[in-house]
Amino acid sequence: MTANAPALPPFWSLVEAHGDELLAHARRVAGPEHAEDVLQDAFLRALRAYPRLRHAEHLRAWLYRVTTTAAIDAHRSRPRERPVAEPPEVGVTDDVALDGGFEALIAPLPEAAREPLRLRFVEDLDYDHIAGRLGCSPQAARQRVSTAVRTLRERHAA
Amino acid sequence: MSPLPDSLLEAVASAAVREGLADAVFTRLSTPLGRLLVVQGPEGIARIGFEEEPEDALLAGVAAELGPRVIASDRELAGARDALSAYLEGDEDTLELPVDLRFVHAPFRRIVLETLHDTVARGEVVTYGRLAERSGNPKAFRAAATACARNPVPLVVPCHRVVPSSGGIGNYGGGAARKRVLLELEGAL
Numbered sequence: 001m002t003a004n005a006p007a008l009p010p011f012w013s014l015v016e017a018h019g020d021e022l023l024a025h026a027r028r029v030a031g032p033e034h035a036e037d038v039l040q041d042a043f044l045r046a047l048r049a050y051p052r053l054r055h056a057e058h059l060r061a062w063l064y065r066v067t068t069t070a071a072i073d074a075h076r077s078r079p080r081e082r083p084v085a086e087p088p089e090v091g092v093t094d095d096v097a098l099d100g101g102f103e104a105l106i107a108p109l110p111e112a113a114r115e116p117l118r119l120r121f122v123e124d125l126d127y128d129h130i131a132g133r134l135g136c137s138p139q140a141a142r143q144r145v146s147t148a149v150r151t152l153r154e155r156h157a158a
Numbered sequence: 159m160s161p162l163p164d165s166l167l168e169a170v171a172s173a174a175v176r177e178g179l180a181d182a183v184f185t186r187l188s189t190p191l192g193r194l195l196v197v198q199g200p201e202g203i204a205r206i207g208f209e210e211e212p213e214d215a216l217l218a219g220v221a222a223e224l225g226p227r228v229i230a231s232d233r234e235l236a237g238a239r240d241a242l243s244a245y246l247e248g249d250e251d252t253l254e255l256p257v258d259l260r261f262v263h264a265p266f267r268r269i270v271l272e273t274l275h276d277t278v279a280r281g282e283v284v285t286y287g288r289l290a291e292r293s294g295n296p297k298a299f300r301a302a303a304t305a306c307a308r309n310p311v312p313l314v315v316p317c318h319r320v321v322p323s324s325g326g327i328g329n330y331g332g333g334a335a336r337k338r339v340l341l342e343l344e345g346a347l
Contacts, residue, residue, distance in 0.1 A: 007222065009226065010217040010218060010221040012228050012230045013214070015170075020162060039166065047179045047229075048177075051225060051226060
């Protein structure tokens with residue numbers, strides 16, 4: 001390790017601290033029958049990337065994103081299945097559904113709200129990149145994502 | 159929230175080891191000496207901690223020394239687990255495991271531990287002075303004692319077999335009571 005590398009915690013301490021909630025997250029985004037495979041893949045992806053992380057912050061959120069991405073890739077690589085019967089639960093922004101389910105989930109929103117959500121949660125872009133795609137400032141991009149998430153949450157709570 | 163199934167964790171660990179993604183692999187083992195934390199590095203057992211040693215700090219040290227991709231697996235360390243259990247339960251006379259001394263940075267201390275590992279067999283004891291002499295520096299008995307006190311791999315590198323010339327069994331990183339148990343087990347007392 002180089003002198004300026006961040007002091008990353010032992011990887012397994014993250015697995016032991018957050019594994020349960022990540023499995024629950026994988027169930028929500030990938031469905032119960034695929035959750036364990038998705039999480040296994042996510043842990044291996046995370047291990048491959050782990051030594052290259054440039055900071056040791058937000059590791060839990062990072063693992064959620066890796067799990068979401070693994071679920072999306074697993075979904076894309078599977079032969080087309082029947083549509084998800086029930087839309088996934090939605091609660092916090094971590095609970096991101098897959099493309100099919102995701103589109104159904106955001107369908108009630110206007111396109112101006114749907115696009116920022118897709119860029120953030122399906123394409124997993126950061127706010128600088130979302131801003132580039134939307135042609136606005138990063139602050140405005142953050143605001144649009146956050147407003148759309150709030151609207152979505154209120155709709156599903158109603 | 160349901161806990162992660164062991165099968166999932168073991169599958170991750172096996173795949174990680176196969177792909178060369180693990181900097182270190184550890185396992186927790188119940189023994190007559192209490193719970194041990196056993197860590198394998200690239201070349202062999204690199205660290206063994208007794209249960210009093212806080213696990214977080216031990217594993218953080220492993221991450222700093224060997225790299226952060228520290229994973230747990232009972233299956234990947236099955237050989238070491240079996241060897242340690244058999245030895246501590248008295249079913250096997252010898253404990254032969256590859257050892258990785260990269261936690262030991264000081265060159266002389268490393269030589270002391272290698273010498274101890276290679277030359278002091280079960281049932282024998284040596285004094286710190288004799289160990290220093292065998293390691294090539296008869297005057298360095300204090301350094302030899304320090305090497306033993308900071309031995310990162312107790313049991314595998316048998317620092318319990320090193321005793322003071324003044325008599326008695328002396329100190330032990332894992333406590334004098336454990337040293338006595340080990341020496342009795344080995345028939346040295």
